[in-house]
Amino acid sequence: MLPQKPDNDPFKVPAGYFEQLQEQILARIDETSAPKKKPAKNKFVMLKPIMRYAAGIAASVALFFLFTQSYEQRVAKTAQTQTPDYEVSSNLYMAGMNANEIYEYIASGDDSSYNFYEEN
Amino acid sequence: MDSLTQRLKNPDTRREAFEELVKTQSQNVYRNVRRMVYDHEDTNDVVQNVFLKAWLSLDSFRGDAQLSTWLYRIAVNESLTFLSKKKKEMSVSVDETDLAQTLRSDTYFDGDDAQAKLFAAIATLPDKQRVVFNLKYFEEMKYEEMSQVLNTSVGALKASYHFAVQKIEAYMKQHE
Numbered sequence: 001m002l003p004q005k006p007d008n009d010p011f012k013v014p015a016g017y018f019e020q021l022q023e024q025i026l027a028r029i030d031e032t033s034a035p036k037k038k039p040a041k042n043k044f045v046m047l048k049p050i051m052r053y054a055a056g057i058a059a060s061v062a063l064f065f066l067f068t069q070s071y072e073q074r075v076a077k078t079a080q081t082q083t084p085d086y087e088v089s090s091n092l093y094m095a096g097m098n099a100n101e102i103y104e105y106i107a108s109g110d111d112s113s114y115n116f117y118e119e120n
Numbered sequence: 121m122d123s124l125t126q127r128l129k130n131p132d133t134r135r136e137a138f139e140e141l142v143k144t145q146s147q148n149v150y151r152n153v154r155r156m157v158y159d160h161e162d163t164n165d166v167v168q169n170v171f172l173k174a175w176l177s178l179d180s181f182r183g184d185a186q187l188s189t190w191l192y193r194i195a196v197n198e199s200l201t202f203l204s205k206k207k208k209e210m211s212v213s214v215d216e217t218d219l220a221q222t223l224r225s226d227t228y229f230d231g232d233d234a235q236a237k238l239f240a241a242i243a244t245l246p247d248k249q250r251v252v253f254n255l256k257y258f259e260e261m262k263y264e265e266m267s268q269v270l271n272t273s274v275g276a277l278k279a280s281y282h283f284a285v286q287k288i289e290a291y292m293k294q295h296e
Binding site: 022026029 | 135138139147150151154155158160164168171172175230232234235238239292
């Protein structure tokens with residue numbers, strides 16, 4: 001037969017042990033400061049989509065500036081190579097156009113066919 | 121979810137609530153661990169680890185089970201881990217007769233010869249079966265709660281306890 005369950009716990013502890021144990025446990029807990037969180041990883045995971053959006057916006061802005069700059073450069077280059085009005089009028093006069101026709105042509109701004117600096 | 125569990129879940133009241141948990145549960149946890157590892161100093165180390173683990177894993181405690189059940193589970197796992205490490209460290213297993221003798225000469229053991237023999241008999245059980253026996257025999261824990269602590273079916277626990285009793289009875293008869 002199984003012996004009857006002991007009335008008293010035969011395992012004893014030194015006097016004042018449990019008070020000391022509680023202090024030791026709480027001291028160890030305070031050393032660890034806070035429950036182990038996974039936030040370090042979680043924060044990063046949470047930041048990931050934000051970082052993705054930020055990278056997307058940055059790329060868009062960079063492309064915008066790159067495109068705008070190259071467009072401005074092209075305009076500036078065209079401006080530099082644009083034929084002065086007096087040369088255009090002189091050439092048109094030489095081509096047989098009268099003053100009114102020359103004025104209308106210059107006012108329209110289409111001088112591409114007279115861009116001698118580009119073509120010649 | 122009881123009041124203490126709610127305070128443990130709240131970061132603002134967590135530390136204070138945990139202090140209360142340590143004060144109310146440290147003796148229970150100590151008693152259970154001591155019945156597994158026997159030696160007072162070893163028990164002291166394991167109990168501290170149990171509460172440290174509990175503190176560090178508070179966020180994972182969902183409050184489905186009782187706090188005491190959750191602590192039992194941690195205590196059982198820590199005790200089993202300790203015993204496993206100790207067995208690996210010791211090249212020769214301790215004879216049960218020597219264990220009864222060791223207990224009798226232990227300053228922090230004041231049981232009689234029959235009790236020393238009983239604990240020596242319990243020490244012959246496989247570690248997990250020892251847990252089942254201790255929780256049923258000493259703590260009088262219901263199989264349903266034990267099932268939560270050990271994550272084992274009630275049927276398996278009943279069978280395990282039945283065989284544990286048979287082994288202990290055979291040991292006691294043999295060492296009369």
